[in-house]
Amino acid sequence: MEPDKLAGCEAVELTAALRAGKLSASDVMRATLDRIATVNPEVNAIVALRDEDSLMDEAQRADKAESRGPLHGLPIAVKDLVNVRGIASTQGSPLFADTVPTEDDILAARLRSAGAILIGKTNTPEFGLGSHTFNPLYGATRNPYGAGRSCGGSSGGAAVALATGMLALADGSDMMGSLRNPAGWNNVYGFRPSWGLVPTEPHGDTFLHQLATLGPMARSPADLGLLLDVISGPDPRQPHGMITKPVSPVSPADLEGLHIGWLGDWGGAFPMEDNILSLSEGALAEFESLGARVETLAPPFDAHAMWDSWTTLRSWSVATGLAPLAEHRELLKDSAQWELDRGLAFSAMDIHRASVIRSDWFKTAAKLFERFDALVLPSAQVWPFDVDRHWPTEIAGQGMDTYHRWMQVVVPVSLIGLPCLAIPAGFGPQGLPLGLQLFGRRGSDAQLLGIGAAYHARTGWPQKRPALREMEATDG
Numbered sequence: 481m482e483p484d485k486l487a488g489c490e491a492v493e494l495t496a497a498l499r500a501g502k503l504s505a506s507d508v509m510r511a512t513l514d515r516i517a518t519v520n521p522e523v524n525a526i527v528a529l530r531d532e533d534s535l536m537d538e539a540q541r542a543d544k545a546e547s548r549g550p551l552h553g554l555p556i557a558v559k560d561l562v563n564v565r566g567i568a569s570t571q572g573s574p575l576f577a578d579t580v581p582t583e584d585d586i587l588a589a590r591l592r593s594a595g596a597i598l599i600g601k602t603n604t605p606e607f608g609l610g611s612h613t614f615n616p617l618y619g620a621t622r623n624p625y626g627a628g629r630s631c632g633g634s635s636g637g638a639a640v641a642l643a644t645g646m647l648a649l650a651d652g653s654d655m656m657g658s659l660r661n662p663a664g665w666n667n668v669y670g671f672r673p674s675w676g677l678v679p680t681e682p683h684g685d686t687f688l689h690q691l692a693t694l695g696p697m698a699r700s701p702a703d704l705g706l707l708l709d710v711i712s713g714p715d716p717r718q719p720h721g722m723i724t725k726p727v728s729p730v731s732p733a734d735l736e737g738l739h740i741g742w743l744g745d746w747g748g749a750f751p752m753e754d755n756i757l758s759l760s761e762g763a764l765a766e767f768e769s770l771g772a773r774v775e776t777l778a779p780p781f782d783a784h785a786m787w788d789s790w791t792t793l794r795s796w797s798v799a800t801g802l803a804p805l806a807e808h809r810e811l812l813k814d815s816a817q818w819e820l821d822r823g824l825a826f827s828a829m830d831i832h833r834a835s836v837i838r839s840d841w842f843k844t845a846a847k848l849f850e851r852f853d854a855l856v857l858p859s860a861q862v863w864p865f866d867v868d869r870h871w872p873t874e875i876a877g878q879g880m881d882t883y884h885r886w887m888q889v890v891v892p893v894s895l896i897g898l899p900c901l902a903i904p905a906g907f908g909p910q911g912l913p914l915g916l917q918l919f920g921r922r923g924s925d926a927q928l929l930g931i932g933a934a935y936h937a938r939t940g941w942p943q944k945r946p947a948l949r950e951m952e953a954t955d956g
Contacts, residue, residue, distance in 0.1 A: 486503075486507070487645030488699070488943070490698075490702065490703050491648040491699075491703040491707070492702050494508060494648050495550060495551060495552075498553045499552070504539075504553070505540070505542040505543050505553030505554075505597070506536065506539045508539070508554065508555060509535055509536055509538075509597065510536070512555045512646065512647070513532055513536075515646050519645070522622065523621060523622045523623075523624050523627070523640050524603060524618065524620065524622060525603055525636075525638075525641045526600050526601070526602060526603070526637065526646060526647075527600065527601050527617075528560070528567055528569075528600045529557075529600035530599055535555070535599055538597050539553065539555075539597060542597065548594065549593060549594035549595040549710070550594055550595070550710060551591065551595045551596040551706075551707075552594070553595060553597065554648065555647070556591055556598060556599065556651070557598070557602045557637075557638075557646075557650070558588055558591070558602065559601065559604055559634075559635055559637070559638055559651055559653060560572060560637070561634070562585045562587050563581040563585040563588065564584055564585070564588045564598055564601070565581055565582060566581075567580065567581075567600060567601060568601070569581050569601070570601075571604070571606065571608070572605055572616075572617055573615070573811075575805060575811055585681055586679055586680070586681060587678075590710055591711070594710045596710075601637070602635070602637030602647075603618050603636060604633065604634045604636065604637060606816065607802070607813075608633075608658065609634070609813070609815045609816055609819065609883075610633060610870070611633045611634065611658065611662075611860075611871075611884070611886075611887050612632065612633050612865075612869075612871060613630070613632065613636025613637055620867050620868075621637050621640055623640070623665060623912070624644050624947035625864075625907075626864060626911070626912055627867075629665075629864035629867055629912065630867050631665055633658060635653065635659055635662050635663075635670065635697060638697050639652075639662035639668055639697060640662075640666055640947075642697055642699055642942075643666040643667055643942070643947040644947050645946070645947075648698075649698055649706070649707045650696075651695070651697070651711065652670060652694070652695055652697045653693065653694045654670075654692065654693055654694075654695055654894070655691050655692035655894060656794065656884060656890055657859070657860075657889075657894070659902060660672060660890055660893075660902035661860050661887060661915075663903075664858075664860055664902055664905070664914050665860065665912070665915070667913040667942055668697060668698065668699050668904065669697065669699065669700065669701060669703075669704055669902060669903060669904070669932065669936075669942070670695065670696075670902040671695050671704045671708065671900070671901050671902070671929070672898075672899065672900040672901075672902075673693060673695050673708060673712065674722060674899040674922045674924075674925055675693050675720075675922070676721055677693070677708075677712045677721075677724065677899075677925060678708075678711050678712045679713075679715035679721055680692070682717035682718050685800070686720075687719060687720075689797045689800070690720070690897050691797050691894060691895075691897075694711060695711075699942040699943070700936055701730050701930075701932035701936055702730045702936075704901075704929060705727040705929050706728050708727055708925070708929075709726045722923070724925070724926075727929055730929045730930060731930060731933060732934035733930030733931050733933065733934050735767060735772045735934050736770075736771035737772075737773070738767070738771065738772035738853050738854070738931065739772070739773050739775070739851065739852050740772050740774045740775070740853065741774075741776075741852040741854070741855045741856065742761070742764060742774050742776045742855075742856050743779075743780075743855055743857050743892075744776065744857075745757060745861075746779045746783050746889075746892075747779035747783075749779060749783035749888075750889045751861060752858065752861050752876065753863055753876060754876075755863075756858050756861065756862075756863070756908075759906055760858045760916055763903070763916055763939075764856065764916075766935060766938050770935070770938060775852075780844055781845075781892075785837050786892065786895060787891060788837065789835070789838050789841075789895060790894070791822075792826060792833075793831070793834050793835065793838065795822035795826070796823045796831055798816075799819060799820050799821075799822070800823065802819065802820045802823075806824075814883075815884075818883070838896060841892070841896055842896040845892075845896060846921065849920065849921040853927070854919065854920045854931060855919055855920070856916055856918055856919075857890075857892065857893075857917045858889055858915075859905075859916055859917050860887065860889065860914065861887070861889050862875055862886055864912050870883070871883045871884070893919050897922065899920060899923075899924055901917075901918045901919070901929065901931070902916070902918075903932055903935055903936075904942060906939075906941065907945065
């Protein structure tokens with residue numbers, strides 16, 4: 481494998497070449513830094529990049545050392561919501577502009593233990609709030625399929641770094657679609673694992689909040705599995721960890737007889753921009769060509785009740801994290817202030833009522849999964865919008881009453897902690913990508929990745945329409 485051909489290679493291919501000695505960590509690091517120098521000034525996806533000499537020195541030491549794990553010698557930038565020892569970790573907030581942790585969070589520590597070389601951070605919205613990646617410290621990350629468009633978020637920097645070949649693997653986090661919306665808008669894959677499969681930090685309460693999770697992003701389901709096995713597994717300091725078998729290597733599943741439920745726009749409850757549903761249905765036809773049966777479903781649960789439950793539990797959860805910063809509220813962006821005020825105002829019974837709705841939806845979904853192997857929704861309700869807008873204020877003539885209502889389509893998954901694979905669905909009339917959410921019962925992570933691998937073998941969207949090739953063609 482030639483070092484100048486590394487941009488866009490799948491991680492399973494790179495790590496196999498590293499293990500076999502066909503590539504050196506120094507080769508991969510050199511190619512990574514060259515790619516970042518070429519592409520990142522246009523898209524602004526990787527931030528807090530370590531200096532070149534230190535990174536090349538670490539790669540050279542990796543070449544001389546025994547393998548430390550499945551990611552040995554592979555460069556990875558970590559989402560800027562994760563504390564990484566020795567690298568500025570800001571959460572996109574001026575309040576943490578000078579924060580350089582002395583210890584790794586769990587995810588970063590597991591990446592290091594697996595042999596990854598942590599090179600810097602991927603950009604995120606301030607505190608990860610809002611599915612559009614911009615913040616006052618680093619600015620906006622731009623969509624590589626349209627530089628004037630949003631890349632989504634909050635794992636927007638990670639998705640763009642993958643789409644442009646700056647990274648082979650990336651981590652992300654997902655409360656309200658943050659692994660799914662940017663994957664769809666950048667023609668890559670994101671995976672929101674079953675809640676509890678990947679631990680967060682053992683700080684504060686570790687029993688009550690079950691909305692957000694960490695997960696992998698990549699250019700193939702096989703690469704997702706590689707990273708998921710590294711970052712998953714219980715943390716003994718936390719009560720809800722899941723013990724599962726490794727999912728890697730991920731192989732394409734036989735889809736003959738697979739039963740998929742298509743939820744569309746939830747009976748009109750989720751307004752959609754033009755061409756989103758038709759593009760999604762075209763992608764579903766690929767599953768049918770592989771032997772799956774797709775059935776259109778009526779709305780299985782009241783969308784308004786689900787939204788009320790979600791916004792209550794989300795504001796409560798976000799407020800618990802922001803409460804220590806309340807005395808600096810003037811330095812928080814409007815959406816953070818809104819979440820903080822709402823969360824602090826709820827009573828215990830408000831939270832209980834919201835969780836009863838959540839429990840009812842879980843029971844309803846469990847019955848659906850007795851009939852269906854997986855359910856499908858679009859990954860977003862709008863196409864990538866103007867990068868200078870904070871958020872869409874209307875969809876198809878319907879006003880959006882909050883900064884995140886335009887992402888309501890991700891709530892059915894997030895509210896009850898289901899595993900969900902975000903898959904590329906193709907490109908719309910303006911040449912912009914979109915994705916689908918393919919989700920199943922808790923614990924079906926390996927099954928979803930296998931289904932995704934079969935779809936990927938048929939479609940190969942990240943390799944068929946790579947952003948790096950399109951950017952180079954535009955530059956030329």
